Amino acid sequence: MGAKGISITFLGGAETVTGSKTLVQTDKHQVMVDCGMFQGLKQLRTKNWSKFPKQESKIDHVILTHAHLDHSGYLPVLARNGFDGTIHCTPATKRLAQLILLDSAKIQEEDAQEANEGQWSSHKPAKPLYTVADVEKCLKQFVTHKYGEWVILNEEFKFVLHNSGHIAGSAWVELRVKEEKIVFSGDLGRSRPMLLYPAHRCEEADYLVIESTYGGRVHEDNDPKDDLETIINETLKRGGNVLIPAFAVERTQEILYILGELLVAHKIPKVPIYIDSPMAISATDIFMDFEFRRPISDEIMAVLNDHMKEVRSPSESKKTVASTEQKIVIAGSGMLSGGRMLHYFERHIGEANCSIVLTGYQAEGTRGRQLIMGMPELKFFGKYHKVLARIYRLRNLSAHADQKELLLWINRISKKPKRVFINHGERVNADTLRVRIQDQFGIPSEVAEEGKEYLI
Ligand SMILES: [Zn+2]
Secondary structure, three states: OOOOOOEEEEEEOOOOOOOOEEEEEOOOOEEEEOOOOOOOOHHHHHHHHOOOOOOHHHOOEEEOOOOOHHHHOOHHHHHHOOOOOEEEEOHHHHHHHHHHHHHHHHHHHHHHHHHHHHOOOOOOOOOOOOOHHHHHHHHOOEEEOOOOOOEEOOOOEEEEEEEOOOOOOOEEEEEEEOOEEEEEOOOOOOOOOOOEOOOOOOOEOOEEEEEOOOOOOOOOOOOHHHHHHHHHHHHHHOOOOEEEEOOOOOHHHHHHHHHHHHHHOOOOOOOOEEEEOHHHHHHHHHHHHOOOEOOOOHHHHHHHHHHEEEEOOHHHHHHHHHOOOOOEEEEOOOOOOOOOHHHHHHHHOOOOOOEEEEOOOOOOOOHHHHHHOOOOEEEEOOEEEEOOOEEEEOHHHOOOOOHHHHHHHHHOOOEOOOEEEEEOOOHHHHHHHHHHHHHHHOOOEEEOOEOOEEEO
8 A cells, every 4th residue: 555545456448448447445445447348350259258366345435427438347257256346436437337237238148159059159158247137136235326426435435427428428536545636538529418417517626537438539520410411311311221320328328419410400301210130229218308408409309209210029120120111220239349230221321322320439449440440351240241331430520528628628627636647548549648738737647557456
């Protein structure tokens, strides 16, 4: 332990955007911020299966910044392996985490079963990382708190959650350990999110742990609405379909909102919009329930009600895949690691008149990243498929602050931190942000190393 008797250990989300887990400990207590699953490249995914480097039962609490799997997806494993403390988050995060974790468990169980039947897997027998039963067990440990409400964990630790403007219910964490204020940015949203309110300002921090997903980049400022309008009109004119792989949470709602705006303004033809994802349908329902979002006009709601078609059951999905009508399809998964979108791909990816519109961050090793890289063939369902469809990317739809916005958020901190740790970003992004923070603010900054214990 350092002079203050506090240490911070990064157990994931260090030099990668996945697996976020940061342990803060004193000699008496252990509190973890986020408990994410590694995703993407195989060497990252296999880490989910390694022995956890700490004793799970010694962790007293987990504070969850938001529901995304790269922040929440290891919770069922942690709980199964002995963590019996409380998981703290906002009410919207709890509802979304339930949806996301159950879906993830179901996909894993199904994938394992299919792999065993089809014998694609190199592990015999293939196993899910966690099951629906594991998820149900850990969901009982969730306790919710509103933004701005101080929560006392013990005589050394207390915290408060503030809106981070990234997804519904997302938060940055102000953690007080003894006399030190450690701030965890979680994932920070854009300065002007499309549907949410912008991140709350941080007033002071002794130490700051900040994400760097786009630490090395500035988003373009063209309007995604204009790009989508052009893509949709050109594709429909060519007689093709528009396939939009999208994350069920946030991105689907943003795309729907844009489509609603385009329809209200008569900028695209009246075309059916299929949401082929029970999860995206539920996420949209949750989204509509909370007051954290900006109001949506009655006109947009009405036009979406007219054009949106919800596809829930697998048989309805099969029928929609087989139908010959021209359409826009929104389905998961956002990075194409699985999900119903692959069935639309099986039918349309070899058609030159079809368009595929990627709408979010595509991690290394995912099929989404391969499409962006211009791979001529894409492997799914155990074989290679020729990519003839046009591939587009709506970059500026990101739910993440870019470099400028991250620096702006730090700039607005009145009492600046004395040390900054940069996590949740691939090496080049994290390192670029590190240099920028040092240059602009003169604060000693370092890129968090996985497994290293930092004494403060
Ligand atoms: Zn996130």
